[in-house]
Each structure stands twice: as C-alpha cells, then as structure tokens.
Amino acid sequence: MTDEPGPAERALYLTAVRNGGRLHPDDLARADRPALAALVARGLLTPTPAGYTVANPRSLGDRLGSELRTRATRLLLQAGRLPTALGPLAHAYDALRRPTAPTTDTTHVEGNADIRQRISDLTSGCKEEVLAAQPGPRPIEGLQMALPQDLSLLQRGCSLHTIYQPATLADRTVLRQVDLRTRYGAHVRVLAEPYERVMVFDRTVAVIPAAEDRSRAAFITDPTTVAFLVAHFERDWARATPADRHFDPPHPTGARIVRLLARGLTQRAVATRLGLSERTVAGHIARLRELYDAETLVQLGWQMRGEHDA
Template sequence: MTDEPGQAERALYLAVVRGGGRLCPEHLAPADRPAFAALVARGLLTTTPTGWTAASPRALGDRLGSELRSRATRLLQHAERLPDALAPLALAYDAVRRPHGPDGDAVHLDGNADIRQHISELVSECQEEVLAAQPGPRPVDGLRMALAQDLSLLRRGCSLRTLYQPAALVDHTVQRQVALRTRQGARVRLLAEPYERLLVFDRKAAVIPAAEDRSRATVLTDPAVVAHLVAHFERDWARATPADHHLDPPHPTTVRVGRLLARGLTQRAVATRLGLSERTVAAHISRLRDRHGARTLFHLGWRLRGERRD
C-alpha cells in the first residue's frame, strides 16, 4: 500500500463525506469493496454501532508524516554510517587495484558504460579537486545522472572547475543543472574557442577521449603527462570568462534587443524602436555576445536567428 490514497479510495471517501460522513457496507457496490478495505486499513473509515463513519484525513497526514520523518531520519543515519561500514572493503580494493594498463601508464576504456563506471569511481575517490573541460553541447540527461555525485563531491570539500563553450549554456535546462552545482561552490567559466575534452582528478589521473565519437577513452596517470594536461587546462581557464551571468535570466530589455537583432534590425534601428540610446543598446548587445559566444554582430544575429528556429 502506498503512503497516499489512490484514485478509487479518494473517490469513495469523497462520496462518503458528501453523503453525510456515514457508510453502510451492505450498500457498497462490489467494485468499491477494495477501496473500502483500503480506507479502513488507513484509518480513514472507522467503525460505529450502525456502520462506518469518515475519519479526519488530518490525523492520517500527521501519522504518515511522523512515520516518513522517522524513516528519513533512519535513512540519513544509515547514510552516515555506510562509508565507515564499507571502509574495510574499500581498503582491500585499493590494496589490490591496478590503476595502470599493460604499458604502465594508461588504462584503455571501451564503451560508454565502461567509461561512465570508471569516471564514477574516480569522482568517488577524489579528495581535492576535479578539473573538467567540456566542449560542445552538454546532454541534459548526463548532467542529471551525474548531479548527485557532483554535489556529494562538493559537499565533502572538493573543488570542481568546469570549462564550457558559450553555446552549451544557451539551453535553459542545462543552465539550471549547472546552477545547481555552482550554488554548492562549483566554478564555471566559458571559453569561446576550440579545446579538447578533459577530466583531471586530484592532478593524478586524467581522462581523455580515444575516439572521435567518444566511445573509447584513456586514463593517464603518468605524472609528467598529467601535469602537461593540467597546464593546458589552467591556460584555457585563465583566458575564459566567469559564467555567472549566463546562469541568471537575461534582463527583459536584453531579450527584446536580441529579438530585434534576430529579425535583422541594425543597432541604430533597435535603439530607435525601443527608444534607447545606441550606447545602451551596444551594452545589451555586448551581454548577448558574451552569452552566445558570438565574435561579431553578424555572428550574433546568425546565432539568435538559429535559436528562434529551434
């Protein structure tokens, strides 16, 4: 039985209430008997010398609420104890784990499932920081799947720095997913130029694609190689811009400016249409260029028109 009454139970309970709050079981249709039994089991119908009467749902809500809070407390306590309970197994795993491949400095992963599993292990074992360079569009489903693990990483004090390309944050669902992480301390920057996908864990292990379709990956642990990849990431990070304003909705005037640009109006025509100075419109256009990663006004108009078609 679920915590809440089902549709049939609700319908029968409402019928009883509308009928004065009393029910004679012999008047029940056979199809209503399962719902009747469920209402009795929940305590929403109580017996009287002459039949059954409706009981207050508030009492049920208070009782179930108390039970759910107790259950949640037990689950939280179990979650707190679980790492210690698994610690001996983790130590045994670490003692026999072979992080290196046959060539002594790499592990080759084949298939998305294998890649996700290995990355999940690296995130779980991370103690200090994760560096992530994520070019191209971000799949929302993947972000949702990784959310719990990313938040756990941040809550245990690790840092998370991620590079995106501006186009990745055009999707509002992606923006919300990224914002859930930045509110917990993750840092995000945008770089409007090509770069390669890269994940680095504690500056000890780096994951890079090993196939164009990203169906294969390689885990590198050679200190010199990892340090070289970290240096590339830090170089790109220094050139990138903070993504804070991308995670907030644009100003309504900025949105209106964008819509007029997408229709092909010039900066001067937009200013005239909205009754603004060209300088003010230029400021809104600058924000739009940052948000969309556009290099020129023509590039911005092209991207905005593409967004309207989507």
C-alpha cells in the same frame, strides 16, 4: 500498503461523502470489500453500529506526512553515516595489490555505461581536484545523476574546475545544475572558442574521447601525457571567463561603456556620451573587471567582445 489511497479507495470514499458521509454494509458490493478494509485501516472510514462514517482526510495527511518526514530524516542520517561505515572497506580497496598483469599507460574503455562507471570510480577516489573541459551540449540527465557525487567531492574538500562553452549555459536547466555546484564551491568558466574534451583526476589520470561518438574513452596515466593535458587545460582556463555573469548578467550600460572604451574614447568622453558621471562609469568598469576577472581594460574589452562574437 502504499502511502496514498488507490483509485478504488478514493472512489469508495467519495461515494460515502455523496451519501452524507456514511456507508451502510448493505450498499457495498463484494468487490468493494478490499477498498473498504483499506480505508478502515487508514482511518479514513470509522466503523459504527450502523455501518461506516467518513473521517477527515487531513488527519491522514498529517500522520503520513509526519511518518514520511521521519523516514526521510532517517535515510539522510543513514546516507551521512554510509561513507564512514564504508571507510575501512575503501581503505582496503585502495591498498589492494592489483594482479601482476602487464601494465600500460593507457586503458581504453568501450560503452557509455562502463565509461561512466570508471569516471564515477575516479571521482569517488579523488583526493584533491578534478579538472574538466566540457565542450558542446551537456545532457541534463547526466548532470542530475552526477550531482550527488559532485557535491560529495566538494564537501570533502576537493576542488572542481570546469570549462563550458557559452551555448551550454544558455540552457536554463543546465545552468541550474551548474549553479548548484558553484554554491558548494565549484569553479566554472566559459570559453567562447573551440577546445578539446578532457577530464583530469588529481593530475594523475586523464580521460579523453577515443571515438567521435564518445562511445570509447582513453584513460591515461603516463605522467608526461597527463602533464601535457593539464597544461592545455590551464591555458584554456586562463583564457576563459568566470561564469558568474550567467547567473547574474551585467547591466547593459556596463557593456555599452566597455564598447565605447574599446573604440578609444576616454572615461570622461564615455561619461559625457552616456549622460553619466565619471564616478558612475568608474563603478561600472570596476564591477565588470571583477566579474570578468580582467586586470586591464584591454583584457576586459577582449573578453566581452569574444563573448559577443560567439
């Protein structure tokens, strides 16, 4: 029996309500008997000497709600115990000696499903960090599917560094998914310039597209090549800006202050131009430097100008 009454049960219950809260056996057709039995089993109809009377559906809702919450709690506890229960099997898998077939530094995998599975295996086996440069749009379905594994990665102490383009985080559904990860400690930055797609796991395995339609991927283990890709990622990461402002955008006055400073105005002149105190201007600048992780006003102006141009 399902948790909720089906259409036939609902219709019969409403018929009983319209009849003053009662049903007489003579008023029932043979086709109504399964729905009648189900309503009695659920406690929505109570047998009486004269037939059946309706019961308050709220009591069923309370009872089913309690049962569902108990079931959900049991499943959550089971999910929490599962990694520990599978630990010995995972250790045995890690210690498995692979067949002595010729090894290569690059493995090509075709098909989106096989690529996702291989990346999922690498994420599950990650021990320290994942680096990901993700240009272009991000399908919301893929982000939703990967969320439990990404949160598990973060909860076991690994770091997750991801670079997106500004247009990607303009999608509010994608932004919410990214925000969920940052709450668990993921680091996200935005780079308003072209860069290549890459994922690196524990600085030992790198994944890059091997076809324009991303239906083929190369999994690289050559230390020199992986180090080269990590260096490129770190260069892009250094030029990127923290994504915090996408969750809490800076005040428009701050942007005006930076634009005026970039034109060569002094802090006092900016305060006079905008009708603000120098202390207020200094406060805006300090918050923006922290938000954009900028060490100097020149760097701050360059980062904000790059975002505006994008």
